Amino acid sequence: MLPMPSLSCDVPYPWQIGFQDGATPTFEGIVELHDTIFFYLVVISFLLVWTITPALVLIAIAFPSFKLLYLMDEVISPTMTVKVAGHQWYWSQSFDFITADGESVEFDSYMVPESDLTQGQLRLLEVDNRVVVPVDTHIRFIVTGQDVIHDWAVPALGLKMDAVPGRLNQTSIIVQRPGVYYGQCSEI
Ligand SMILES: [Cu+2]
Incomplete structure (x- = not known):
């Protein structure tokens, strides 16, 4: 067990993901800016996946489709x-x-x-x-x-x-x- 930090002693703890609590307007501003940017980042990433995944699916469908289409177009020296x-x-x-x-x-x-x-x-x-x-x-x-x-x-x-x-x-x-x-x- 790690020793519990005493009150008003802001230190990082193991496996920490978020920020430490801000104690100045500067750090509060940094956290707020981070959260705003992160929100748009999540929206854009989601939209990208939303767009690219169907595009990949369409490409996967197009290959066998065109293969068959061109195969059907072939007329091999008819008897x-x-x-x-x-x-x-x-x-x-x-x-x-x-x-x-x-x-x-x-x-x-x-x-x-x-x-x-x-x-x-x-x-x-x-x-x-x-x-x-x-x-x-x-x-x-x-x-x-x-x-x-x-x-x-x-x-x-x-x-x-x-x-x-x-x-x-x-x-x-x-x-x-x-x-x-x-x-x-x-x-x-
Ligand atoms: Cu007819």
Whole structure:
């Protein structure tokens, strides 16, 4: 135990953080100035953390986001190309090859009306002509609109491309498993 300082004997004590009590107007002024400055210091430090932490979080989100974005933009020497055009109210497709009979492959896909649906067919999703493409093949889609802006979208394939009149947008896919994938125009 340290000896207790006697009354009116101001000395520092172990682990002291604050000031000693002032006994003159000068020291009282120093303490008051310190407290004022410290108040603003705390406010500014808090605001800095408040600002810098979200900024760091945004940067952390931006990196994987841009990586994926640029990866999706890449079109690796496609094996086949399908030109897709949006219409009110159907899609038309044309493939970049001709059949053995020398015919080009072009067709329209209309939604099957609700009254014509058969058991097991999906309402608002089933079409009369499906686009059939091979698996494990780099496929390029060239997308455009013929009247208004449409949007060629198939969620399970990660496909969503604006179909703008007078403009050709390109996107590519490689389908890893066989299946029937549905999509709808994603332009309101
Ligand atoms: Cu549309």
